[in-house]
C-alpha cells in the first residue's frame with residue numbers, strides 16, 4: 209500500500225494552491241448563501257449547538273424542580289411546558305438534524321471522493337427549512353409554549369389552550385428539512401462515488417447515513433401529515449381524532465409512532481456510524497465484520513418500520529398485535545447486538561490509542577448496551593404494563609437516545625475537529641470533559657430506572673417524599689453533566705481561537721478523509737480521485753505527517 | 757487513495773454540467789432519481805390519509821356512502837378525464853423536447869397547465885356547492901334537515917376535504933412548476949442534450965394525476 213497521496217491532475221495548474229474552504233471566501237453573504245457542503249455543515253453546527261443549549265437549560269430547570277417532593281421553583285403548568293419544550297427541542301431540533309446535518313454534510317462527499325453533494329442548492333434549502341423550524345418553535349415558546357409533551361397525543365393536543373400550533377408547524381417544517389436531506393444523501397451516495405469506491409468500500413458512516421436517509425424519506429411524511437391533521441383539528445374541529453365526533457385518538461398514536469419509532473433510528477443510526485469510524489481509527493487494525501455492520505443497518509431500518517406498536521401496549525391493542533409487535537421489537541435488539549459484538553471484537557487484541565473520541569465511544573457502548581437491553585425488557589408486554597409511563601421508560605430512552613446521540617455527537621466533534629477547522633484541541637481538558645459527561649449521563653439516568661420500577665410516573669412535578677434521594681442523586685449528576693459540557697465547549701472554543709495547526713492526519717487514522725488537507729479546500733480534491741483501498745485498511749505508518 | 761486522477765479538463769464541458777458531476781448522463785440520472793425518491797415521500801404522505809380513510813369507512817359504512825352520494829360525480833369524472841388528458845400532454849411535451857421541437861413543447865406545456873387550472877376551477881366550484889349544502893367537515897357540518905345524514909358523515913367530509921385540498925395544493929404547485937418550465941423552454945434553455953426540468957416536472961405531474969386516480973373512486977364512487 210502506498211502512502212496516501214492525492215496527486216495533482218496532470219493538467220492541473222501547479223503551484224496555484226487552492227485556499228481552504230474557510231479562508232477561500234469572506235463576507236457574511238459568502239456564508240449565508242454558501243452552497244459548499246462544508247460551510248453548510250458549519251451553519252448546522254452553530255445552530256444545533258444553540259438548540260442543544262436551549263434544550264439543556266429546559267432539562268436543568270426540570271431537574272432543579274425535582275429536587276424537592278412538592279412545588280419547588282415552578283408550578284405544575286410550568287413544569288408541563290418545560291418538559292414539552294425540552295422534548296421538542298432535543299428531539300426535533302437537536303437529535304434528528306445533528307449528526308447528519310453537521311458531520312453527514314461535511315464528510316459524506318469527502319468520504320466517497322466527491323466534490324459536493326448531488327444537489328447543493330437543495331442542501332442549503334434544507335438548512336433554511338431547519339432554521340425556519342427552529343425559529344417557529346422558539347416563537348411558540350416565547351408565546352407561552354405548550355404542555356402536550358413531545359408526542360402531541362390527541363385529544364389533549366387538539367383541545368389544549370396553550371400555544372401548540374406554531375410548535376406543530378415547527379415539527380412539520382423540520383420534517384421537510386429532514387426529508388430533503390435524506391433525498392440528497394441517497395442520490396449523492398448513488399451517483400457521486402469516485403472510481404474505486406464500490407459499495408463494499410463505503411465507509412460505515414456512509415452506510416449509516418444511507419439507512420438513516422431511507423427512514424427519513426419514508427417515515428417523516430407520515431408524521432408530517434399526522435401533525436397537520438392534528439393542527440387542522442385544533443383549528444377547525446374536524447374531529448378526525450375526536451371521540452365525540454366518531455374519531456379515534458388511537459389512530460393518532462398509530463400514525464405518530466409509525467414515524468416516531470423509526471425516527472429513533474434516524475437519531476441513533478448516524479451515532480452508530482460515528483462509532484464505527486472511531487473504532488476503525490483508534491484500534492489500529494481493520495474493523496471486524498464490515499459487512500455485518502453495514503447490513504445490520506438495513507435490518508434495523510427495515511424492522512424499525514414494523515415495531516411501532518410497542519408504544520401502544522396499554523392503549524387498547526389486541527393481544528395478538530401486542531405479541532407480534534413485542535416480538536418484532538426484540539429483533540431490533542439482535543441487529544443492534546451484531547454491531548456491538550463487531551465493535552467489541554474489533555477492540556479485542558488491538559493496540560488501542562486512548563483519545564477523547566474513543567473515550568466517548570466507550571461511554572456510548574455502555575449506555576447503548578444497557579439502553580438496548582432495557583428496550584428489550586420493555587418490549588416484553590407483561591413487564592411493560594408495569595413500566596409504561598414511568599421513569600423506567602424515561603431512563604431507557606435517555607440511555608440509548610441521549611446517551612448514544614449526544615456522546616457520539618461529541619465523539620464526532622472531537623474526532624473530526626482537526627479536519628474541519630485545521631486546529632488541534634487540548635487533549636487533557638477534553639478528556640476530563642468526556643469523563644464528566646459520561647459519568648453525568650450514567651449518574652443522571654441510573655436512579656431513574658429504580659424510580660420507575662418503584663412506580664414513579666413520568667411527567668409529574670411532584671412525588672412522594674421517599675423518592676427524594678433518588679431524584680436528588682439524579683439532579684446532582686445532571687449538573688455534573690452540564691459542567692462537563694461547559695468544559696468541553698470552552699476547550700473547543702479555545703482550540704478554535706488559539707489551537708495549534710493540525711496536520712492532515714493527526715490520529716494516524718486509515719480512513720480516506722484524513723488524506724486531504726486540514727481544513728479541506730473548497731472542492732475537497734484537486735481532481736476527482738481514484739480510491740484503491742478499503743476504508744479501514746490500517747496501514748501501520750503510525751502518524752502520517754502531512755501526507756500532502 | 758492515490759495516483760491516477762481523472763482529468764475532465766480536456767473534454768468540452770457543457771454549460772449545464774455542474775462541477776460535482778463528471779458527465780451529463782450522471783447528472784440527469786441523479787435528478788431523476790432524486791425526483792423518484794421525492795415521489796416516494798409523496799406516496800407515504802398520502803398513504804397515511806388513506807389509512808384514516810380505510811379505518812373510518814370500515815367503522816361507518818352507511819354514513820360513508822350517504823355522504824359520498826352528495827359529491828358531484830359528474831364533475832369528479834370530468835376532472836379525472838381532464839387530468840388524464842394533461843398527463844398525456846406532458847408526456848408528449850417530454851417527447852418533443854427530446855426532439856428539439858421547442859414550439860410544440862411550449863404549446864403542450866401550456867395545455868397541461870391549463871388543464872391543471874381547469875381542474876382547480878372545477879374543484880373550487882364543487883367546494884362552493886358543498887359549502888352551500890352545509891357539507892363542511894367537523895363542527896361546520898350542517899346538512900339540510902331533510903337529508904337525514906348521520907353525524908358520522910361529517911367524518912367523511914373531514915377526510916374528503918383534507919385529502920382533496922392537499923391534492924389541490926399539489927396541483928397548484930405543479931401548475932407553478934410547469935409554468936416556470938414553460939417560460940424556460942420559450943427562452944431556449946432546453947435542448948435534446950439537456951431537458952432535465954421537463955422530465956422531472958413531468959414525473960411530478962404524473963404523480964399528482966395518479967393520486968387523483970385513487971381519490972376519485974375512493975371518494976366519489978363508494979356508494
Ligand code: HEM
Pocket residue numbers: 359472473475476518519537538540541544579580581582583584585586587588592595596597601604605608609610
Ligand atoms: C433494542 C432496541 C429497542 C427496543 C426493543 C425498544 C423498546 C421500547 C419500548 C417497548 C418502548 C415503550 C415503552 C413504554 O412506553 O412503555 C420504548 C420507548 C422508547 N424508546 Fe425504545 N427500544 C429500543 C431502542 C431504542 C432506541 C435506539 C431509541 C432511541 C434512539 C429508543 C427510544 C425510545 C423512546 C424515545 C421511547 C419513549 C417514547 C415516549 O413515550 O416518549 N429506543 N422503547
Ligand SMILES: [Cu+2]
Pocket residue numbers: 468469472515516518519
Ligand atoms: Cu419505539
